[in-house]
Amino acid sequence: MDAEHIEWLKRYLQDYENAFVLISHDIPFLNSVVNIIYHMENQELNRYVGDYDKFLEVYEVKKKQLEAAYNRQQKEREELADFVARNKARVATRNMAMSRQKKLDKMDIIELAAEKPKPEFNFKEARTPGKTIFETTDLVIGYDTPLSKPINVRMERGEKIAMFGANGIGKSTLLKSILGLTPALSGKTVLGDYLEIGYFEQESDNKSKNTCIEELWSEFPGFSQYEVRSALAKCGLTTKHIESLFRVLSGGEQAKVRLCKIINRATNVLFLDEPTNHLDVDAKEELKRALKAYKGSILLICHEPDFYEDFITRSIDCREWSLRV
Structure with missing residues (x-):
């Protein structure tokens, strides 16, 4: 849920006179309603x-x-x-x-x-990139119809930027357009030199028939089985999780596997699309610590200011350019 809907739900539950049962890893939200x-x-x-x-x-x-x-x-x-x-x-x-x-x-x-095993997220860091990470010029994003006005944004080395705004206004599409995964309708994006990008997509591929071991091995075929198991265990996964099919894991466990893929590859810029969505309290705290310690650049989409406000250098309000507001 985006920040506006979280606030709406908080007020609704605070005024709700009957009993309710709530499952959540959002601590400020829990403290306000239970x-x-x-x-x-x-x-x-x-x-x-x-x-x-x-x-x-x-x-x-x-x-x-x-x-x-x-x-x-x-x-x-x-x-x-x-x-x-x-x-x-x-x-x-x-x-x-x-x-x-x-x-x-x-x-x-x-x-x-x-x-229970606690995760350790320690990102490997690649060589220093060029001064500019990316720059967009009159970039219009969308699919059949535009989602945005022309966007002009520049990210420089060392910046840690949080993008926020309501669901459905085009944050994920912008991120994918910058990476070249989704074609822009017009305008252009220029990526900087010597970038080693780690990308965390908002949703995982639940059609995968791989076990967690196979999922990581497909990314790192040179790893021994011990190295694969050790890498997954460091991300807070038990032997039962590691040997299970990826698609039967919970959202939080799948997120740990996907983070494991990024952590074990040297990067100098991270594009993270709502990485905290399914993480438990311990994993969220550890990810926050790791991102704070990361020396590379970060472009983060997140609806939880309590998670990112300690380490970002600036934020981008996506309502300023979205046509969906």
């Missing part, structure tokens, strides 16, 4: 009263308390097991050893939840 959080972890559903920030605060406290209790129990179990091992053979201490063994046997074992 008062109960249900958290699913390791096939267990837990209820927390409050917004997302309150849930996170209570969850972290409970996690630390559980870890402390686990460590205490592990120490106690080691001491009991050691006493039993040293004293069970001696007649004088056999009864004490048996008593401690019974205590061990009756103890309710504390188990820590298995940590």
Whole structure:
């Protein structure tokens, strides 16, 4: 959803008098409309009263308390097991050893939840490109009919630009026209020198019959199976995900595979079309960190100012040139 529709939905839910269930990875949005959080972890559903920030605060406290209790129990179990091992053979201490063994046997074992893999997005960087990344001259985009007025925009090396505006006004079409993937109706785009482009398309190809391994191998045939698996695992995918068909994965898991393809190729400019759409909270935070650290140029389409406002150098309001406003 674009920013205007998110704002509309936020106001609607704030005024809504009945109950509703919401699934979202948009934290500011969640904080503005919910008062109960249900958290699913390791096939267990837990209820927390409050917004997302309150849930996170209570969850972290409970996690630390559980870890402390686990460590205490592990120490106690080691001491009991050691006493039993040293004293069970001696007649004088056999009864004490048996008593401690019974205590061990009756103890309710504390188990820590298995940590889900967290992604690491580290973009490889290519040689420095020319000063100009691209420049459009009177570019009119569209298909059968124009979507825009003539667009004149220039991007220089080192810039990190966010493009925003309502859905359907031509942001993705502009990006594709700049890259030469969609012919412009008129005008021209000149790309700079020595560009190594990483392109994240808004939607993935769900018709692919490849597994995740095959999907990455097709991009990097020189990789060993270990290198392919390792690259996918670093992006937060489990063995089950890695061995599954690409098309059966969730939107967020597919996005991680597609990001993996970009990350493992040296680039100096990234064209990213709504990369956060399906990412979970951890993946979104890691992508934000990686883009902030990236030394190349970025042209980003995104409806979440909270995601990009810390690292962009400027923004482009696409309503200024769109004919769909």
